[in-house]
Amino acid sequence: MATLRGDRGETFAAAVGRWTRRTDARLAAVVREAAFDLAEAVSVGNAWGTGTPVDTGYARNNWVASLGAPSDATPAGAAPPTRPAGGTGALVPDVALPAMQAVIAGVRAGQVLYLTNNTAYLAYLEYGLTVPAASDTPPGWIAAATRQWPAIVAAAIRRVRGAVGRGVRV
């Protein structure tokens, strides 16, 4: 029986295997690109979302990415910092997004990625549960960002496709 060989001289099975590995890698690249865009949209903000409102930065820096199960961590500390009277206080340093990026970098297609924020008052920010002031960031930024998911994925596909077209190995 003759063995089918492609133009690289490899067997048909090897060619299919190579195609499968590349496709898996490209799927994972799309998932990572899209997940990072969403993480950025809900935390610091980007074209897809306004980001978490900032006073001290505590809520913004409590976003956590985790694989397989939601996290119960509060990386910005157990409680928000108190501003000194008459002072602006120090903002919580921006640590959440790089940490999320590190987790998202390891995600593969088919895995479940959770973006969690355990700030006690986050619901008040998202749902606007206090009497609003004119200067308040409008509530609903998480819902608004998650509604962009189909467009976020489509944009990620275009970027990965463009990278592959330019010869970038993904």
Next chain:
Amino acid sequence: MSAATGPVAALRRVCRAALLATPGVPAVVAWEARAVDAPAPSAGVCWLAEALQPGAEVLAGTGWLERRAVFALTLYAPVGHPTVSATGALDTLAGALADAFAPGRTLSAPADPVRAWVDAVSDTPAAAGPDWLVRGLRVGVTSRRRRPA
């Protein structure tokens, strides 16, 4: 309300018009980005705050631009009035708004510069503050307009 122009402003106008046309909308509405003096808690009197969270506009088929937004409505009903159920007042208002913004409903009129419709609604459980019982209604709105030549 300002007479702002542009597709986001047009979508905001469409959403606000649908809100104002809803039966039972309270007299006090806290419009986005405008200071509001919350009314003194009064038996059976609710008020609400509105805000639009527009998403990015993306290409949707040949010649169309599409935007997915959230019209966030926050409902307030007074607590501390034993003769009137705050929960009941809030339920009535939330029900009227949920009917007005039912999924599939077209919000825009043919003359509007954007076509807008409701594609999802979610409701959060009421949370109690010191004076007000608060409930959030999130209306997922999609709008489309012709891509400028």
